[in-house]
Amino acid sequence: MSIKIENLTHIYNPKSPFETKALDNINLQIESGEFIGLIGHTGSGKSTLIQHLNGLLKSTEGKVIINGLDITNKDTKLSDIRKKVGLVFQYPEYQLFEETIFKDIAFGPTNLNLSEEEIEKRVKESMQQVNLDFEELKDRSPFELSGGQKRRVAIAGILAMKPEILILDEPTAGLDPKGRDEILEQINSLHKENNITIILVSHSMEDIARYVNRIIVMHKSKVVLTGPPKEIFKEYEMLEGIGLGVPQVTDLTKKLLDNGIELNNEIITVEEAKQEILKWIRRKNNA
Numbered sequence: 001m002s003i004k005i006e007n008l009t010h011i012y013n014p015k016s017p018f019e020t021k022a023l024d025n026i027n028l029q030i031e032s033g034e035f036i037g038l039i040g041h042t043g044s045g046k047s048t049l050i051q052h053l054n055g056l057l058k059s060t061e062g063k064v065i066i067n068g069l070d071i072t073n074k075d076t077k078l079s080d081i082r083k084k085v086g087l088v089f090q091y092p093e094y095q096l097f098e099e100t101i102f103k104d105i106a107f108g109p110t111n112l113n114l115s116e117e118e119i120e121k122r123v124k125e126s127m128q129q130v131n132l133d134f135e136e137l138k139d140r141s142p143f144e145l146s147g148g149q150k151r152r153v154a155i156a157g158i159l160a161m162k163p164e165i166l167i168l169d170e171p172t173a174g175l176d177p178k179g180r181d182e183i184l185e186q187i188n189s190l191h192k193e194n195n196i197t198i199i200l201v202s203h204s205m206e207d208i209a210r211y212v213n214r215i216i217v218m219h220k221s222k223v224v225l226t227g228p229p230k231e232i233f234k235e236y237e238m239l240e241g242i243g244l245g246v247p248q249v250t251d252l253t254k255k256l257l258d259n260g261i262e263l264n265n266e267i268i269t270v271e272e273a274k275q276e277i278l279k280w281i282r283r284k285n286n287a
């Protein structure tokens with residue numbers, strides 16, 4: 001499913017002393033199957049933007065078009081859109097409420113009036129997708145789980161709706177490095193295996209650089225950069241200027257380059273850096 005955003009502006013508390021323009025004339029096109037990293041400093045407008053993608057917020061001006069359908073049009077049935085656009089909020093584990101993990105994940109599919117067999121199939125599948133053991137966990141309370149496991153239950157609940165667009169707002173917030181890597185790997189597999197459109201909201205360039213096809217950078221309610229990670233990281237000074245920076249390994253490479261060590265300046269993973277440095281050492285030894 002594709003997303004087109006045209007001249008989207010959102011003002012909170014208009015015409016009051018608390019008026020805030022959270023989105024200022026946003027224009028974006030996201031193609032079906034893209035894996036997007038949406039990044040920006042706190043308060044830049046990321047959460048406001050994603051809430052427009054399934055009609056949770058109403059635009060002050062502008063349009064949001066999902067697969068050709070204008071969801072800002074008052075005649076569009078938002079319930080149909082919400083079945084296809086799955087939104088995982090920040091700290092989704094706080095929204096778990098059922099007495100068993102099965103019931104929690106089955107909540108969305110049950111509301112779709114699916115058969116019991118289909119609901120069970122979807123709960124099993126979505127638990128597998130986030131690496132949770134169905135037999136071991138289905139009858140347990142979600143509240144007995146660790147923070148990372150609770151988050152996976154919450155994500156499984158959205159996956160069980162079989163969304164065609166999956167939006168995750170800071171899915172790694174508050175997790176330890178291992179938990180962060182696991183969640184990101186699972187999201188990456190979901191993208192590879194199902195080719196759904198994914199939008200991953202993050203503060204961290206490190207988190208998204210390895211996985212996404214394209215980065216959208218927001219700053220002060222506007223989209224200021226968009227492109228593949230390697231292109232975005234060339235805008236080093238601008239990213240520093242808006243408090244985002246680049247992944248540490250890209251930063252290190254730049255510093256080595258500035259000091260006369262000839263490396264490819266498009267490095268975004270530790271593995272790429274390792275290979276480039278080894279090549280440089282070999283060149284040096286052969287000279």
Ligand SMILES: Nc1ncnc2c1ncn2[C@@H]1O[C@H](COP(=O)(O)OP(=O)(O)OP(=O)(O)O)[C@@H](O)[C@H]1O
Binds near residue numbers: 012021040046049
């Ligand atoms: N419900 C609201 N009412 C009034 N102002 C709001 C509301 N939600 C957000 N804002 C304001 O809109 C601006 C954008 O906020 P938003 O939450 O979209 O940013 P963000 O980039 O998602 O930030 P974070 O990374 O901290 O989640 C901020 O100035 C914020 O204070």
